[in-house]
Amino acid sequence: MNSQLKDMALKLVREVRKSPASLAPFVVAAIASAGLFAFLSIADEVDEGETERLDRAVLMFFRVPGNPDETIGPAWVREAAIEYTALGGIPVVCLLVLTVLGFLAVERRWGAALFVSIGILGGMALSSTLKIFYSRPRPDLVAQLDVIHTKSFPSGHATITTCVVLTLAVMLIRLTESRPGRAYIFAMAVLYALLIGATRVYLGVHWPSDVLAGWAIGTFWACLCWVLMTMLQRWQEKGSLFASPRD
Template sequence: MNRLLDLAKGLKDDKQSLLTVVLIGVLALSIWAFVAIASEMREGELVRFDRGVFLSLREAGNPDRLLGPAWLEEAAMEITALGGFPVIGLLIAMVVGGLLSARLSGTALFVVLAISGGSALSSLLKLLFGRPRPDLVPHLDVIHTASFPSGHATISTLTYLTLAALVARVVTRKRVRAYLIGCAVALALIIGASRIYLGVHWPSDVLAGWALGTAWAAFSFIVLSILQIRRRGAGAREKD
């Protein structure tokens, strides 16, 4: 019986270790993508790409007019708000409140540190790069900061991936887990796309934001996984 319990524990640890390896791969790939985009942006290699994608969403010869029906602009403004600090802040406050009421203070602290840390990093990088906002068309949303990387893309990717992954950890069915992660990814994608559509970010800003948000979410869960593995190891040693 003891051997079966040891085997089951080993399989669980192997799964945790495999997840950590996968997260490290995601982290490395996301960091590489961000660095590559940032390097190309600074060297001016993305001007043609950015302008091409940007203007493809506007009427030819009249970039002040968006392509698509009138309601699409209003929808984009409502969607883009899902990645803004007021909505994200309110969402996190409700999630943290629920976790605290369930006496999951450790998870609540993880959510706060992960998302606030990613937000701080995004703001710091904006100051570091200091890229001006697009000036080809009027901005259809209020802006206060520099352009690179997109804060909305970064924070929405980080927040929704983190929350989806936390819920997925307690879900047993793989399809449900995949659905949760898929919804988080889709939400981050449409929020980032809305920033380009509204004329407040270059496409490379958003691509870099997606990469940065994914990297920080992966990093946060790597730290969480390592802490959990160490805690289980310490618990096992105390029992021995």
């Protein structure tokens, strides 16, 4: 038994040395596991009320002392936050998904279309399911500066945006061999997700723990989809799921 494990370990090391990219699925799987663990930890803390003090302190930090209906900073900051947060809303995300899926259909890249569908639409379904399950009320500590119709935990904007940007980032990264280019794409994806999540707290429509949980579960789902699609791709006997018939 020990010899078999040793042989498997040596085989894995040789494979990684031959192709460092072969280690990527293990790294992404580890990130997915960390995201799921972080979400469950936050959910447990929220359920026990351990995050209430910090949640309230962060919300009040973004409001004028003595006036919880007024955000800190000039008026244009609040206007910008309202416009930025709309980029993570369901109408904009649906339009973006339909646009991307339409392009992939025209290019007959069915594997990539499947990846986008599962990664983004599946993330939206996961977010809605978790909201119903936890049924956490929205913050009532400050004035809410955006129209809301759903429960609070986890943040749908943070969850869905994370799924969207990571899924699309993976597709874009596959188009370039440049390491600086890949790093730029990944950095901008992370920045986009962070910005959308931060606006939810700034506008008073989410507790900070809602947004943290959204980022965590969104990362888990996007990474899980990437790992599963990579495994499926490697099982294909011919070509790549992401390749078009003309490749």
